Amino acid sequence: MMHALLRRSQSGQPRHLVASSRAPGRARLATAILLVLSFSPGDWTQHPVFAQPPPLTGSTLGADLYNAIAATQSQADSVRRAANEWGRRANSGSYRAEFFQRDFASMQLQFQSLRDQFNWLGSLVGQLGHPPASNAAAELDAGLNIIGELFTFLEKQANAGTLEQQTIVRTCRAFEDALSEWQRELRKGGARLRLVL
Numbered sequence: 001m002m003h004a005l006l007r008r009s010q011s012g013q014p015r016h017l018v019a020s021s022r023a024p025g026r027a028r029l030a031t032a033i034l035l036v037l038s039f040s041p042g043d044w045t046q047h048p049v050f051a052q053p054p055p056l057t058g059s060t061l062g063a064d065l066y067n068a069i070a071a072t073q074s075q076a077d078s079v080r081r082a083a084n085e086w087g088r089r090a091n092s093g094s095y096r097a098e099f100f101q102r103d104f105a106s107m108q109l110q111f112q113s114l115r116d117q118f119n120w121l122g123s124l125v126g127q128l129g130h131p132p133a134s135n136a137a138a139e140l141d142a143g144l145n146i147i148g149e150l151f152t153f154l155e156k157q158a159n160a161g162t163l164e165q166q167t168i169v170r171t172c173r174a175f176e177d178a179l180s181e182w183q184r185e186l187r188k189g190g191a192r193l194r195l196v197l
Helices: 026-037 041-046 061-090 097-128 131-160 165-196
Strands: 006-008 014-017
Touching (some): 131 165
Antiparallel strands (some): 006 014
């Protein structure tokens, strides 16, 4: 895609990056996609793209945890719905490669927001100093890492040129199913935390 955006001088050397007259936003879109794809989901946990969520202030650590669990659950719902909607769009006969790139980038951003929200929750759980709660948070973190591998799978398929429409649809269902299971575990962990507090 980027090769179509380079203009060459008469000597054959690239002069500068310009948008073609057919698609003035292509250069910006390509740059945004490259920025998003330059981080794998595993890198995001060490180098967040977004700032940490603001602290959830409550009167006690228990209130903060309750708010963080609710916010994380809400973000997980949003990501699950986004996966469902992406799968429905991908199942359409008019779904094209440029739609995939946009949906892929959007889903990564949604997932990163979930990761950021969960990281905040994990930091609060760490303040409890309760090993079973820390273990539950570590298991949920591992679950998010596994779900994030679906991005790597899709990216490899797309880069190899072997990504088929039905593969996208099935992967979206896998996202949705995995996130549903992850949310169930988050609810269980939240219920156990309430017993500790």
